[in-house]
Each structure stands twice: as structure tokens, then as C-alpha cells.
Amino acid sequence: MELKLEEAIEILERTPGILTHFLSGLSEGWLQNREGENTWNAEEVVAHLIEAEKMNWLPRLETILQDGETRPFPPFDRFAHLKISNQNSIEEKLQEFKTLRVQNIEKLNHLVDPELHFELTGIHPEFGSVKLRELLSTWVVHDLTHLSQIIRVMAERYREDVGPWANYLGVLKRK
Amino acid sequence: MELKLEEAIEILERTPGILTHFLSGLSEGWLQNREGENTWNAEEVVAHLIEAEKMNWLPRLETILQDGETRPFPPFDRFAHLKISNQNSIEEKLQEFKTLRVQNIEKLNHLVDPELHFELTGIHPEFGSVKLRELLSTWVVHDLTHLSQIIRVMAERYREDVGPWANYLGVLKRK
Numbered sequence: 590m591e592l593k594l595e596e597a598i599e600i601l602e603r604t605p606g607i608l609t610h611f612l613s614g615l616s617e618g619w620l621q622n623r624e625g626e627n628t629w630n631a632e633e634v635v636a637h638l639i640e641a642e643k644m645n646w647l648p649r650l651e652t653i654l655q656d657g658e659t660r661p662f663p664p665f666d667r668f669a670h671l672k673i674s675n676q677n678s679i680e681e682k683l684q685e686f687k688t689l690r691v692q693n694i695e696k697l698n699h700l701v702d703p704e705l706h707f708e709l710t711g712i713h714p715e716f717g718s719v720k721l722r723e724l725l726s727t728w729v730v731h732d733l734t735h736l737s738q739i740i741r742v743m744a745e746r747y748r749e750d751v752g753p754w755a756n757y758l759g760v761l762k763r764k
Numbered sequence: 765m766e767l768k769l770e771e772a773i774e775i776l777e778r779t780p781g782i783l784t785h786f787l788s789g790l791s792e793g794w795l796q797n798r799e800g801e802n803t804w805n806a807e808e809v810v811a812h813l814i815e816a817e818k819m820n821w822l823p824r825l826e827t828i829l830q831d832g833e834t835r836p837f838p839p840f841d842r843f844a845h846l847k848i849s850n851q852n853s854i855e856e857k858l859q860e861f862k863t864l865r866v867q868n869i870e871k872l873n874h875l876v877d878p879e880l881h882f883e884l885t886g887i888h889p890e891f892g893s894v895k896l897r898e899l900l901s902t903w904v905v906h907d908l909t910h911l912s913q914i915i916r917v918m919a920e921r922y923r924e925d926v927g928p929w930a931n932y933l934g935v936l937k938r939k
Contacts, residue, residue, distance in 0.1 A: 730935060754891075
């Protein structure tokens with residue numbers, strides 16, 4: 590196991606700042622770009638991260654701590670952010686994500702003692718029994734997945750523009 | 765063609781800040797992690813970006829503007845940063861990259877007029893004739909490639925730790 594609580598938090602606490610540094614003030618051409626139909630632009634990814642902050646990580650973590658395997662995780666709809674009308678600007682979304690993340694890291698630090706709680710389990714509606722430490726590792730890698738997605742969506746815009754260099758640019762090789 | 769000079773610069777000018785926000789103060793476990801032998805850790809990626817800032821983008825751009833196709837690009841060794849002993853700390857490297865990038869964007873703005881120069885060509889030692897606008901697009905996507913690489917290397921650390929979620933985390937699917 591590589592997971593250490595304080596190292597996981599190092600990534601979790603950086604994500605809002607990385608996103609703000611990347612997306613704040615960026616022009617619409619970059620912010621609205623998609624990889625195709627039914628894919629997310631950068632702003633929709635941020636909206637998804639906000640939803641997950643509200644409905645996924647802490648609710649599931651608290652379910653493990655309070656109910657163990659006696660009650661499955663509350664449902665999380667990965668597409669909720671596309672259905673809920675979020676009229677906030679990208680700047681407001683970035684701020685909302687940052688505020689929620691700060692609160693959730695505080696709760697995480699307050700609730701979880703690695704020695705006592707990492708091996709506790711809960712019931713994922715699809716996978717069955719999962720450990721608290723797996724949920725926490727997933728929270729970190731989920732951040733990295735969506736940072737990576739935003740970068741890939743940006744790069745896609747210049748796929749044709751780079752000409753003969755395309756084969757040497759790793760970010761264009763992955764879909 | 766998607767490339768617009770001012771939009772390209774939006775990404776180029778953000779990369780040092782994104783990297784600083786991500787890597788500054790991060791613990792060694794994250795900074796030193798690799799995907800395997802002969803792969804780069806985050807600090808080596810930053811060293812490579814510094815080398816490219818010195819030896820690749822502006823020298824090639826200036827070759828196109830000054831010599832066109834009469835002289836091939838000066839050589840760029842993609843592995844130079846592994847041979848040159850760079851004893852600077854990660855914080856110093858991040859600062860060096862930022863300083864070089866600011867200078868290079870100033871030069872870019874000073875030297876390049878999209879209407880006059882985008883279609884100018886030079887000789888790449890491997891690809892042959894390439895356009896200035898292709899070089900510029902590549903500079904942007906090269907930044908995105910290496911941001912994406914750093915994120916992927918970080919995620920790799922928790923590949924086993926995420927347990928049954930591994931198949932749902934895109935960043936773990938790509939090598």
C-alpha cells in the first residue's frame with residue numbers, strides 16, 4: 590500500500606489551485622472545447638468535481654464510518670452535473686469547488702485516523718465490499734483523472750495544427 | 765487551423781504557474797515517483813522543459829525567421845537534462861522555468877506577426893519542411909503532454925491502492 594493520509598491530502602488540497610491557475614481567465618475557445626459529442630468540456634468537468642465533493646466522497650466515507658457494511662453507499666450520479674442547471678460562471682464554479690474541498694479536507698482530517706479506520710469497509714452498490722483506504726485513494730486518482738482529461742481536451746484542439754509532430758506528442762495518442 | 769497566437773500564449777503563460785502550484789512543497793514520494801526504469805519523474809520533466817525553453821522553441825523559431833529553409837534547425841537533445849547535472853532544487857527549477865518562459869513569450873510576441881510569419885517554413889532534421897505555426901502549436905501541446913505525463917506518473921503510485929475502482933479511472937488506463 591502506497592497510500593498515506595498526509596500525502597493523499599497534499600494532492601487533494603492542490604487540485605482547486607491547479608484548476609484555478611489553469612482555467613481562470615482562459616478564453617472560451619479553450620473552455621468550451623470538447624473531444625466530441627457526449628464528452629465534457631473543462632467547465633463541465635469542474636461541475637462534476639463539485640457534485641462529487643457534495644455527493645460522493647464524504648457521504649461514502651461517513652457511511653463506512655457510521656454504518657459499515659449494514660447500508661450501501663448513497664447513490665452518486667456521475668452525470669448529475671449535466672442535468673442540474675448550474676448557471677454559475679467558471680470563476681464561481683472554481684471558487685465553489687475550492688470552498689467545498691477545503692471543508693471536506695477538514696472533515697477528513699477530523700474523521701479519519703489511518704490506524705483505526707483505513708481497513709474499515711462499506712458496500713459499493715456495484716463492487717460490493719470496499720475499504721475506506723480504497724475510497725480515499727480513489728478520491729486522489731479521480732482528481733488526477735479529471736486534470737488529465739481537461740489537459741487532453743485542450744490538446745485535442747491542436748491535433749491537426751501540430752503537423753508532423755503529432756506522433757511525438759503523447760497527449761494526442763490517448764483517447 | 766485552430767491556432768491563434770493569443771490563445772496559444774494563454775496556455776504557454778499558464779504552464780509554469782500550474783507546475784508550481786502542483787509541485788512546490790510536494791513530498792519526495794510524489795516528486796520521485798516513476799513509471800518504471802528509464803522513465804522520468806516530475807523533477808526530470810521540469811528539467812526537460814527548461815532545456816526545451818533554452819534549446820528548442822526559440823532557437824527553432826528564430827532559425828525559421830532568419831534562415832528559412834537554408835539551414836536546418838539546431839539540434840535538440842530530448843535527453844540532455846538527464847546528462848547535464850542540474851543540482852538545483854525543484855523550487856529553483858520551477859523558478860528557472862518560469863523566468864525562461866516569461867522571456868520567451870516576450871520574444872515570441874516581439875518576433876512573430878501571425879499574418880506575416882505563420883506560413884514561413886524551416887527544415888526539421890527528421891520531418892523536413894515544417895511551418896512556423898506548426899512549431900508554435902507543438903510548443904503548446906508539448907506543455908500539455910508533459911503536464912499530462914506528470915499527472916499520470918502521480919496516479920500510477922496508487923494503481924493498486926484504488927482496488928476495484930481502477931477500471932473507472934481513466935488516468936490509469938493509459939500508458
